[in-house]
Amino acid sequence: xxxxxxxxxxxxxxxxxxxxxxxxxxxxxxxxxxxxxxxxxxxxxxxxxxxxxxxxxxxxxxxxxxxxxxxxxxxxxxxxxxxxxxxxxxxxxxxxxxxxxxxxxxxxxxxxxxxxxxxxxxxxxxxxxxxxxxxxxxxxxxxxxxxxxxxxxxxxxxxxxxxxxxxxxxxxxxxxxxxxxxxxxxxxxxxxxxxxxxxxxxxxxxxxxxxxxxxxxxxxxxxxxxxxxxxxxxxxxxxxxxxxxxxx
Amino acid sequence: xxxxxxxxxxxxxxxxxxxxxxxxxxxxxxxxxxxxxxxxxxxxxxxxxxxxxxxxxxxxxxxxxxxxxxxxxxxxxxxxxxxxxxxxxxxxxxxxxxxxxxxxxxxxxxxxxxxxxxxxxxxxxxxxxxxxxxxxxxxxxxxxxxxxxxxxxxxxxxxxxxxxxxxxxxxxxxxxxxxxxxxxxxxxxxxxxxxxxxxxxxxxxxxxxxxxxxxxxxxxxxxxxxxxxxxxxxxxxxxxxxxxxxxxxxxxxxxxxxxxxxxxxxxxxxxxxxxxxxxxxxxxxxxxxxxxxxxxxxxxxxxxxxx
Amino acid sequence: xxxxxxxxxxxxxxxxxxxxxxxxxxxxxxxxxxxxxxxxxxxxxxxxxxxxxxxxxxxxxxxxxxxxxxxxxxxxxxxxxxxxxxxxxxxxxxxxxxxxxxxxxxxxxxxxxxxxxxxxxxxxxxxxxxxxxxxxxxxxxxxxxxxxxxxxxxxxxxxxxxxxxxxxxxxxxxxxxxxxxxxxxxxxxxxxxxxxxxxxxxxxxxxxxxxxxxxxxxxxxxxxxxxxxxxxxxxxxxxxxxxxxxxxxxxxxxxxxxxxxxxxxxxxxxxxxxxxxxxxxxxxxxxxxxxxxxxxxxxxxxxxxxxxxxxxxxxxxxxxxxxxxxxxxxxxxxxxxxxxxxxxxxxxxxxxxxxxxxxxxxxxxxxxxxxxxxx
Numbered sequence: 042x043x044x045x046x047x048x049x050x051x052x053x054x055x056x057x058x059x060x061x062x063x064x065x066x067x068x069x070x071x072x073x074x075x076x077x078x079x080x081x082x083x084x085x086x087x088x089x090x091x092x093x094x095x096x097x098x099x100x101x102x103x104x105x106x107x108x109x110x111x112x113x114x115x116x117x118x119x120x121x122x123x124x125x126x127x128x129x130x131x132x133x134x135x136x137x138x139x140x141x142x143x144x145x146x147x148x149x150x151x152x153x154x155x156x157x158x159x160x161x162x163x164x165x166x167x168x169x170x171x172x173x174x175x176x177x178x179x180x181x182x183x184x185x186x187x188x189x190x191x192x193x194x195x196x197x198x199x200x201x202x203x204x205x206x207x208x209x210x211x212x213x214x215x216x217x218x219x220x221x222x223x224x225x226x227x228x229x230x231x232x233x234x235x236x237x238x239x240x241x242x243x244x245x246x247x248x249x250x251x252x253x254x255x256x257x258x259x260x261x262x263x264x265x266x267x268x269x270x271x272x273x274x275x276x277x278x279x280x281x282x283x284x285x286x287x288x289x
Numbered sequence: 290x291x292x293x294x295x296x297x298x299x300x301x302x303x304x305x306x307x308x309x310x311x312x313x314x315x316x317x318x319x320x321x322x323x324x325x326x327x328x329x330x331x332x333x334x335x336x337x338x339x340x341x342x343x344x345x346x347x348x349x350x351x352x353x354x355x356x357x358x359x360x361x362x363x364x365x366x367x368x369x370x371x372x373x374x375x376x377x378x379x380x381x382x383x384x385x386x387x388x389x390x391x392x393x394x395x396x397x398x399x400x401x402x403x404x405x406x407x408x409x410x411x412x413x414x415x416x417x418x419x420x421x422x423x424x425x426x427x428x429x430x431x432x433x434x435x436x437x438x439x440x441x442x443x444x445x446x447x448x449x450x451x452x453x454x455x456x457x458x459x460x461x462x463x464x465x466x467x468x469x470x471x472x473x474x475x476x477x478x479x480x481x482x483x484x485x486x487x488x489x490x491x492x493x494x495x496x497x498x499x500x501x502x503x504x505x506x507x508x509x510x511x512x513x514x515x516x517x518x519x520x521x522x523x524x525x526x527x528x529x530x531x532x533x534x535x536x537x538x539x540x541x542x543x544x545x546x547x548x549x550x551x552x553x554x555x556x557x558x559x560x561x562x563x564x565x566x567x568x569x570x571x572x573x574x575x576x577x578x579x580x581x582x583x584x585x586x587x588x589x590x591x592x593x594x595x596x
Numbered sequence: 597x598x599x600x601x602x603x604x605x606x607x608x609x610x611x612x613x614x615x616x617x618x619x620x621x622x623x624x625x626x627x628x629x630x631x632x633x634x635x636x637x638x639x640x641x642x643x644x645x646x647x648x649x650x651x652x653x654x655x656x657x658x659x660x661x662x663x664x665x666x667x668x669x670x671x672x673x674x675x676x677x678x679x680x681x682x683x684x685x686x687x688x689x690x691x692x693x694x695x696x697x698x699x700x701x702x703x704x705x706x707x708x709x710x711x712x713x714x715x716x717x718x719x720x721x722x723x724x725x726x727x728x729x730x731x732x733x734x735x736x737x738x739x740x741x742x743x744x745x746x747x748x749x750x751x752x753x754x755x756x757x758x759x760x761x762x763x764x765x766x767x768x769x770x771x772x773x774x775x776x777x778x779x780x781x782x783x784x785x786x787x788x789x790x791x792x793x794x795x796x797x798x799x800x801x802x803x804x805x806x807x808x809x810x811x812x813x814x815x816x817x818x819x820x821x822x823x824x825x826x827x828x829x830x831x832x833x834x835x836x837x838x839x840x841x842x843x844x845x846x847x848x849x850x851x852x853x854x855x856x857x858x859x860x861x862x863x864x865x866x867x868x869x870x871x872x873x874x875x876x877x878x879x880x881x882x883x884x885x886x887x888x889x890x891x892x893x894x895x896x897x898x899x900x901x902x903x904x905x906x907x908x909x910x911x912x913x914x915x916x917x918x919x920x921x922x923x924x925x926x927x928x929x930x931x932x933x934x935x936x937x938x939x940x941x942x943x944x945x946x947x948x949x950x951x952x953x954x955x956x957x958x959x960x961x962x963x964x965x966x967x968x969x970x971x
Contacts, residue, residue, distance in 0.1 A: 096836065098832075117835070117840070118835035118836060119835045119836075119838050119839055119840050119841075122835070122836055122837070122838040123838050127836075128836055130833075134830060134832075134833045134836075135830075135833070136822075136825070136826040136829055136830060136833070137829055137830075138825050138826075138828075138829050139822055139825060139826060143822050146819070146822075147819070147822060147823060147826060147834075147837055148837045148838075150838060152819060153838050153839050153840075154840075154843070155820065155843050155844055155847045158818065158819045158820040158823055158839075158844075159815065159818050159819075159820045160818070161818055161819035161820070163819075203837065207837070207838065328747075332747065334747050334750075334751065390929065390933070393933055394932065394933070397932075397936070398746060398747050399652075399656075399658045399746065399747065399750060400932045400936065401932075402658070402660075402747065402750055403881075403884065403885070403888065403928055403931075403932050404928060404929050404932040404933065406881055406928060407924070407925040407926065407927070407928025407929040407932070408925065408928075408929065409925070410921045410922075410924055410925030410928065411921070411922055411925035411926065413921060414918065414921035414922050414925070415922075417918075417921075418918060526877070526878075530754060530755050530758040530877065533751045533754070533755065534751070534755055537748060537751055537752075566766060568762050568763070568765065568766030569766060571762055572759050572762050572763050572766065575755055575758065575759045575762075576759060578755075579752055579755055579756065579759070582744070582748075582752060583738040583739060583742065583744075584742075
């Protein structure tokens with residue numbers, strides 16, 4: 042590799058255009074091992090598109106995305122997941138027709154091939170792991186419930202749990218507290234603070250209070266480009282950021 | 290020399306087959322237009338589309354008989370009246386279908402497929418009960434019979450007429466699509482259904498109108514079809530697969546795509562037909578289209594948007 | 597929803613036992629050989645319906661081309677039987693003895709190469725499974741890897757069944773054309789035509805069908821079955837759980853095609869011929885309606901649907917042939933609009949809860965239906 046990096050994730054001169062409109066324009070973004078990064082920016086700044094690009098949902102027009110020094114922009118979604126990147130979607134994305142237990146079991150990173158799944162053996166180790174995760178996401182008493190009957194907040198937690206059980210090195214969360222009540226928000230912040238310990242996390246969030254409660258480093262996107270980057274104080278002091286975003 | 294023909298012969302063959310292909314092209318375009326606007330806007334495949342066409346054909350048949358009996362003096366003009374009636378009847382039935390059936394199934398496109406197939410069975414049997422199982426043909430007005438000669442090739446007038454009609458109907462649809470308020474709303478709904486609802490477009494009404502219009506165009510297609518072929522209760526089934534493929538191959542949301550794919554499929558089929566048997570030509574064409582769709586599933590023309 | 601699919605194991609088992617009792621005991625005891633053979637024919641369609649439960653009901657892949665696989669299985673079997681029936685001794689009046697009669701009528705003077713291996717029963721039995729499976733694999737692999745699904749897949753499989761019919765009819769020298777392959781007599785010397793043979797074949801068909809139901813149940817109750825449901829509901833999300841969705845869809849589509857092919861082969865054996873009228877668009881979509889009426893989420897339900905509709909069809913077309921298409925069309929619409937989960941769904945969602953309530957009221961006790969265990 043020509044330009045090796047120490048970063049866990051490195052996006053370099055990434056551009057993506059939809060019919061000429063550049064949703065992301067010559068973007069550079071680096072995430073360290075163990076880092077918690079919050080991405081903020083006004084609507085249409087390209088935040089969700091950046092996550093889509095990293096997890097392979099959208100293909101980039103030019104540039105490179107390296108995860109642990111391996112180019113991942115040409116890989117398929119499931120291959121990227123298997124490399125150790127997990128993604129939570131903006132609206133809760135869970136399997137409504139399955140129970141909470143089954144949702145978590147399906148996300149357990151084993152038996153992912155056809156015949157592995159066909160001859161899947163629900164070993165004790167897996168049951169225990171599912172219970173452990175369910176405990177963390179406040180759903181230990183709901184394992185047998187059909188996921189569609191969960192409340193909105195519980196669905197969000199379940200999706201976070203489905204990511205946790207994959208044990209990803211990089212976790213990406215798209216607005217994890219959107220639509221949550223105040224008490225659910227507090228619980229989610231506590232949850233996030235425990236799960237970020239052993240991994241890198243990228244969070245997209247609008248809620249500035251929530252951002253301040255978790256943020257280490259913040260990246261501000263505007264019109265598909267990085268407008269500013271740094272800790273919370275530096276961002277607060279940046280006049281351009283005020284202009285496009287915080288000032289509203 | 291190629292396949293034992295001289296190049297001069299081959300030239301004439303290509304022109305003749307090209308003309309036959311143009312008639313097939315017209316039929317495809319007429320059938321596919323209605324289906325394409327419905328599929329493009331609602332993502333719904335109307336399996337009864339062929340039967341709506343046959344409905345139009347039977348309306349024309351009725352009209353021709355009525356004129357022959359009661360208005361023999363105006364017989365030369367009956368076809369234009371028949372076309373209007375075909376449009377209105379098929380369109381009205383389309384509106385009713387949308388209201389009774391389709392609107393309950395928007396979230397389940399595969400089930401719409403099955404429900405409209407059920408409708409097609411009922412319509413087929415209804416035709417059989419009313420008009421009998423035998424094929425019927427309409428009497429052509431005298432001005433439509435015979436052929437014109439251009440150099441070394443003969444061209445049937447009814448074929449030319451169908452082509453002209455196709456041109457006009459396509460033009461009207463294109464005008465409606467790109468110049469009318471309805472067309473603007475349709476294009477808005479296709480691009481972003483939720484947003485269109487939010488800016489005050491009555492998406493349900495647009496759906497109903499589109500479905501009705503699509504079925505109405507099918508009726509007109511059936512009416513035109515009587516000029517070059519006979520009508521039977523199950524004739525709609527004959528062309529339906531080709532029509533689906535034309536629409537899918539053309540790319541779901543593109544009028545131009547539909548026309549281009551109808552042209553490609555009809556021309557290759559009629560050219561192949563000369564060199565091999567009719568069934569082989571059809572098999573080959575269909576297989577090529579299926580193969581191409583596997584390589585390029587989104588069809589010939591498609592927009593790239595963020596999902 | 598999940599409970600009704602996975603949790604009601606007891607209903608599933610009861611239904612399976614009832615079906616087995618019906619087709620293995622009740623029907624053979626009450627019907628004459630002719631009617632029993634008719635039921636056997638209906639049962640061959642239910643193999644197709646079983647496959648549709650797997651790929652349509654659970655995975656959301658609607659195939660309108662299952663007749664192709666039914667036909668391929670049936671034609672493979674028919675080719676073997678036809679070659680055995682066309683021995684030199686049987687066909688000495690032909691201008692080329694030893695080849696099937698329809699080839700002789702079409703001035704073909706030698707057995708085509710691809711017919712030759714079908715002189716072996718072992719090869720034929722393998723081909724019955726592998727030929728349709730291979731075709732299903734090529735088609736579904738190409739489409740699912742490119743993420744073509746839904747309506748597109750339905751239309752393309754339908755086009756395929758149209759192509760297949762035209763091909764068979766057009767190549768009548770090699771396929772028997774529109775009449776199909778007829779006048780089949782013996783299987784390795786064993787005459788399949790007398791009633792006694794038909795009864796044996798009926799039981800073979802039943803055994804295979806019950807085997808396929810159990811196999812289907814095994815698949816659906818494994819983790820793979822839950823992945824299929826997940827794919828049906830949120831295909832995108834399944835990729836982000838690290839699964840290669842296309843592989844799963846290909847697998848289930850191939851399995852469905854194998855089921856259909858077994859049905860086709862049993863059809864040829866029991867009915868004694870195979871023709872393009874079981875391959876095309878209409879039979880393919882009819883098989884979907886068997887599945888829909890019986891219940892697209894229930895294996896036993898799909899079998900029941902195939903039996904009921906065909907029974908109805910025989911009844912109607914004997915007395916009111918005109919009404920049959922109206923009834924069939926109305927059924928399509930009614931099932932889709934009002935009972936998308938079919939008869940089996942009606943039973944588990946409406947009737948059983950009602951029975952349970954009735955029982956509770958009578959005994960005054962607590963409900964006996966316990967929530968499903970998480971296993």
